[in-house]
Amino acid sequence: MLDWKELTIKSSWQNPYVLSATPCGSSSGSSIGVAANLVTVSLGTETDGSILCPASFNSVVGIKPTVGLTSRAGVIPVSPRQDTVGPIGKSVSDAVYVLDAIVGFDRNDDATRDASKYIPRRGYKQFLNASGLNGKRLGIVRNPFFTSGRGALLTQAYEDHFQTMRQRGAVLIDNLEIANVDEILNVATSGEAAALLAEFKLSVNTYLKDLVVSPVRSLADVIAFNEEFSDLEMIEEYGQDIFLAAQATNGIGEQEKAAIANLARLTREGFEKLMVVNKLDALVTPDAVAAPVLAIGGFPAISVPAGYDDDGVPFGVTFGGLSGSEPELIQIAFGFEQATKVRKPPTLLP
Numbered sequence: 001m002l003d004w005k006e007l008t009i010k011s012s013w014q015n016p017y018v019l020s021a022t023p024c025g026s027s028s029g030s031s032i033g034v035a036a037n038l039v040t041v042s043l044g045t046e047t048d049g050s051i052l053c054p055a056s057f058n059s060v061v062g063i064k065p066t067v068g069l070t071s072r073a074g075v076i077p078v079s080p081r082q083d084t085v086g087p088i089g090k091s092v093s094d095a096v097y098v099l100d101a102i103v104g105f106d107r108n109d110d111a112t113r114d115a116s117k118y119i120p121r122r123g124y125k126q127f128l129n130a131s132g133l134n135g136k137r138l139g140i141v142r143n144p145f146f147t148s149g150r151g152a153l154l155t156q157a158y159e160d161h162f163q164t165m166r167q168r169g170a171v172l173i174d175n176l177e178i179a180n181v182d183e184i185l186n187v188a189t190s191g192e193a194a195a196l197l198a199e200f201k202l203s204v205n206t207y208l209k210d211l212v213v214s215p216v217r218s219l220a221d222v223i224a225f226n227e228e229f230s231d232l233e234m235i236e237e238y239g240q241d242i243f244l245a246a247q248a249t250n251g252i253g254e255q256e257k258a259a260i261a262n263l264a265r266l267t268r269e270g271f272e273k274l275m276v277v278n279k280l281d282a283l284v285t286p287d288a289v290a291a292p293v294l295a296i297g298g299f300p301a302i303s304v305p306a307g308y309d310d311d312g313v314p315f316g317v318t319f320g321g322l323s324g325s326e327p328e329l330i331q332i333a334f335g336f337e338q339a340t341k342v343r344k345p346p347t348l349l350p
Helices: 028-035 052-057 092-102 111-118 152-167 181-185 192-210 219-228 241-247 254-277 291-295 326-340
Strands: 041-046 061-064 084-089 137-140 171-173 282-286 301-308 314-320
Touching: 028 041, 028 052, 028 084, 041 052, 041 092, 052 061, 052 291, 052 301, 052 314, 061 092, 061 326, 084 092, 092 301, 092 326, 152 171, 152 282, 152 301, 152 314, 152 326, 181 254, 181 291, 192 219, 192 241, 192 254, 219 241, 254 282, 254 291, 282 326, 301 326, 314 326
Parallel strands: 137 171, 137 282
Antiparallel strands: 041 084, 061 084, 061 301, 282 314, 301 314
């Protein structure tokens, strides 16, 4: 969501499958590099959708870990509540092996202290089970997640995938609803935007202040730098509205506290209740359309390639779960991948 991503390189990334199609973001480079076979694996960072979305649109596997499962130390921050670092690979197994390498306690990131309790003793690769769908309870929320206009081919593809999941032993609970989902998906009404702006200013100021060598030490310095070198930073073309909005905030005041409290309420009454009441192992959604639902609660998810539309643009399926549910999500994602094996190399079509 940030101007660092949007400011100067917005138009320089291309989808390796269809060059004119969106690669999504903001970890677009991480996903493109893997998809185009420039690298075997990579890391992405997500505050809200920035691993899941580019993974879907570039036909790679992206794992968004539970917040705190991986350290954010050294990463340009947005929100300590929502930021997470995760692996991207061409296969579930590639991504899982990287996940095993990057999880764990880091004294430079307090969130890793609590989340380390979720790490299984023998790591995550033990859950790479081709029969991982068997017995899993998967929830489907049709409205609003499966009502986008990407065509009949995608609609049928997801129905076919649902049938494959059933054939592999999964129990699908269909036509579920998430309480207040429209509010959750609207960053203004949910309070997510207000919370992130204030958290970003506080977090990035601390990050910049602690750098050993840097010409800028605060968000205000960054804004001034961009204005001084506006031609190089293409301010006239791209602006820095998000930076300016964040700079206008004044810490975590009453408005921000209310926003964060509302996000917690929406999480309890929405996704958490859906998962617990229906005894679900995962929520199944297309692409990254449910990213805000998972982001505001710090929940994990895995995006797996699911096919290609009429123009050859990739799409994915995302499995999301409650905090610490990576073992179940890995079993489900790997089982789905092995049952479908839809990924193919990029075509570099115009």
